[in-house]
Amino acid sequence: MNAWSVVSWRRRRSGDVDRSTGRNSMAFSKFPSTTRRSFLKGAGMVSAAAVTGSFPIPAIAQAQEVTMISAENNGAALDALKAIAASFSKEAGVNVVINNMDHEAHKTAIRNYLVAGAPDICSWFSGNRMRAFVKRGLFDDISDLFEKEKYKDVLGATAGAVTDGGKQYGLPTGGTLWGMFYRKDVFEQHGLTVPKTAEEFMAYGDKCKAAGITPVAIGTKELWPAAGWFDQMNLRINGLDKHMALMNGEMSYLDPALTAVFDQWEAMISKGFFTENHTSFGWQEAAALLAQKKAGMMNLGAFLRSAFTAEDLPQLSYATFPVLDAKVGHYEEFSVNSIHIPATAKNKQGAREFLAYFYKPENLAAYLEPAGNVPPRSDLPPSKDPLVNVAVETMKTVQGTSQYYDRDSDPDMAQAGLVGFQEFMAKPDRRKAILTRLEGTRKRIYKI
Numbered sequence: 001m002n003a004w005s006v007v008s009w010r011r012r013r014s015g016d017v018d019r020s021t022g023r024n025s026m027a028f029s030k031f032p033s034t035t036r037r038s039f040l041k042g043a044g045m046v047s048a049a050a051v052t053g054s055f056p057i058p059a060i061a062q063a064q065e066v067t068m069i070s071a072e073n074n075g076a077a078l079d080a081l082k083a084i085a086a087s088f089s090k091e092a093g094v095n096v097v098i099n100n101m102d103h104e105a106h107k108t109a110i111r112n113y114l115v116a117g118a119p120d121i122c123s124w125f126s127g128n129r130m131r132a133f134v135k136r137g138l139f140d141d142i143s144d145l146f147e148k149e150k151y152k153d154v155l156g157a158t159a160g161a162v163t164d165g166g167k168q169y170g171l172p173t174g175g176t177l178w179g180m181f182y183r184k185d186v187f188e189q190h191g192l193t194v195p196k197t198a199e200e201f202m203a204y205g206d207k208c209k210a211a212g213i214t215p216v217a218i219g220t221k222e223l224w225p226a227a228g229w230f231d232q233m234n235l236r237i238n239g240l241d242k243h244m245a246l247m248n249g250e251m252s253y254l255d256p257a258l259t260a261v262f263d264q265w266e267a268m269i270s271k272g273f274f275t276e277n278h279t280s281f282g283w284q285e286a287a288a289l290l291a292q293k294k295a296g297m298m299n300l301g302a303f304l305r306s307a308f309t310a311e312d313l314p315q316l317s318y319a320t321f322p323v324l325d326a327k328v329g330h331y332e333e334f335s336v337n338s339i340h341i342p343a344t345a346k347n348k349q350g351a352r353e354f355l356a357y358f359y360k361p362e363n364l365a366a367y368l369e370p371a372g373n374v375p376p377r378s379d380l381p382p383s384k385d386p387l388v389n390v391a392v393e394t395m396k397t398v399q400g401t402s403q404y405y406d407r408d409s410d411p412d413m414a415q416a417g418l419v420g421f422q423e424f425m426a427k428p429d430r431r432k433a434i435l436t437r438l439e440g441t442r443k444r445i446y447k448i
Contacts, residue, residue: 065095066350068121069113071106074306076370081358084367088357096354104222114138118342120351126161126172126338127403128247132411133340139169140341145352149359158376161336161403170340171359174373176301177391178228178333178404180322183315186213186293194319198264201322205273208296215273217295218425219281223418226425227405229299230417231333233261236324240331240400247408249446253438262435264324266428279426301335302372302387318390332394334401336376416441 068085072078078100085096099119101109110124114133124130133139146152146168152159155172162170180194187193190211195201205215220226234243237260245251246258268274275286275295287307289295298304299321308316320332339358341351357363365380374391375383383389395401405421406414420434442448 064347064350065097066121066347066354067097067119068099068123068354069106069110069119070098070100070123071103072100072123073103074303074371077367080367080370084358084363085354087363088354092353092357094350094353114342114344118344120345120347121339121341121354123173123337123339124170125403125407126170126336127407128409129407129411130162130170130338130340131164134164134169138343140343140345140348141167141169142171142341142352142355143167145355149356151359154377154379156378158336161376162338170338171355172336172376173339173364174337174368174371175376175391176303176335176337177318177374177394178232178299178301178321178335179394180297180299180319181290181302181304182297182317182319183290183293183312184317185315186296190296192296195322197322197326198324202267202271204296205268205271209272213293214275214289214295215297216268216275217286217289217298218274218278219283219286220278220422220425221280221282221285223422224404224406225283225286225300226421227414227418228333229265229425230261230421231402231405232299232321233265233324234258235331235333235402236321236328237261237264239328240402243331243402244408247402247405249410249413249442249448253435253442258435262424262428262431265424266431269425269428274425279422302385302391305372305387316387318387318394320394329399330397331400331402332398333404334374334395334398335404335407337373410445413441413445 070078070081072081078098082098085098088094089096106123110122113119114122115138124133130139146159151168151171158172158175159168161172162168182192182194190207190213192204192207193200195204208215218225218229231243234246238257242251242257246253246255251257275281275289278286281289283300283304284307286295287298287300287304290298290304291307291309291312297319302318305313305316320330339355341348341355345351358367359377361377361380364377365375365383368375368380369383369385372383372385372387374388374395383392402408405417409417416438420438424431424434
């Protein structure tokens with residue numbers, strides 16, 4: 001099974017995924033230039049190319065512009081996006097404006113601008129995070145673009161990540177495979193080996209402590225890294241079916257099946273395996289501890305590479321999360337980002353034209369390369385980044401994937417869970433109260 005053919009368990013069960021494979025036969029570059037020019041002329045898009053990186057959108061924006069709000073925290077990837085926009089602007093003769101926001105701030109801002117003052121294109125997340133806006137009628141149906149460009153042929157099952165009710169509401173821009181990242185030179189220096197089981201992980205942690213380094217770097221200031229640890233452990237102990245039942249509100253937070261997860265997690269916390277005062281650290285600060293050889297491993301996506309210098313980056317390596325129950329299948333966290341056209345966008349045709357250009361294999365590859373994202377299209381060339389190629393090979397062995405706690409669950413439930421998991425990591429003795437509170441939230445949200 002290829003990397004691009006593995007998505008959420010729920011998408012496979014629902015049967016709304018096209019599993020065909022092949023190459024795109026309608027790439028933007030093959031469109032007749034007269035067709036593109038006539039469209040632009042009809043839309044009145046004759047302004048000069050301009051690409052910016054500021055926010056908010058200028059109050060007096062030209063109606064002919066294609067505007068996009070992105071939330072790219074990788075500088076090189078943002079530069080690549082701007083270069084693609086500039087190239088499209090030069091070729092098509094249309095003004096493309098890229099406004100980039102802080103990643104965390106964007107999570108709040110999008111809830112406002114999709115209702116009033118929406119851009120023509122915006123970045124977001126696929127799965128349930130996307131569907132929450134689809135249900136409110138805030139994302140445009142772009143099934144026509146999928147059909148015209150034959151994207152299902154090159155996306156395969158990954159198309160399911162942006163599908164709801166058989167219709168597509170975005171384009172997957174890249175996947176992030178979560179796992180345990182570490183420095184090869186640190187492992188060699190301290191005689192460490194990659195832990196593959198629960199017992200090996202505990203022994204690894206003890207050895208790190210003896211060597212004076214933190215076994216696991218983590219920063220929970222933004223909350224979500226703690227949820228990532230819960231997801232990995234729950235997948236390893238209870239498997240994908242039960243994990244997704246919890247995400248869907250079908251399973252109680254007081255279910256005995258979760259006891260083993262929190263027991264194992266608490267054992268790690270009590271032994272001091274995680275960064276001290278982790279609630280004061282953002283994920284980037286925690287990643288810096290890994291880069292600075294102050295920690296042995298870190299459970300995150302390959303985007304943590306941004307904390308490494310170009311000189312140290314070759315030392316960064318990936319390992320799957322340890323097996324905690326040999327009877328449980330191989331499931332991984334595979335988050336898929338996406339790009340969308342808001343329902344109230346002013347220039348939907350222009351947005352479609354730019355998305356088709358952006359999604360050309362060579363352009364998408366240039367955008368994904370800097371952050372080490374796993375490509376969603378099957379026709380992209382092998383990455384120059386060995387971490388990406390390792391992720392592609394790893395995905396061939398998995399039996400199913402979840403996306404991420406706050407992408408797979410109801411937004412309100414997700415927020416409560418993120419807070420609860422961070423609190424548990426800081427005060428594990430509050431476990432019963434935390435889980436009781438989360439169960440109350442589940443019953444309220446899902447009207448149980």
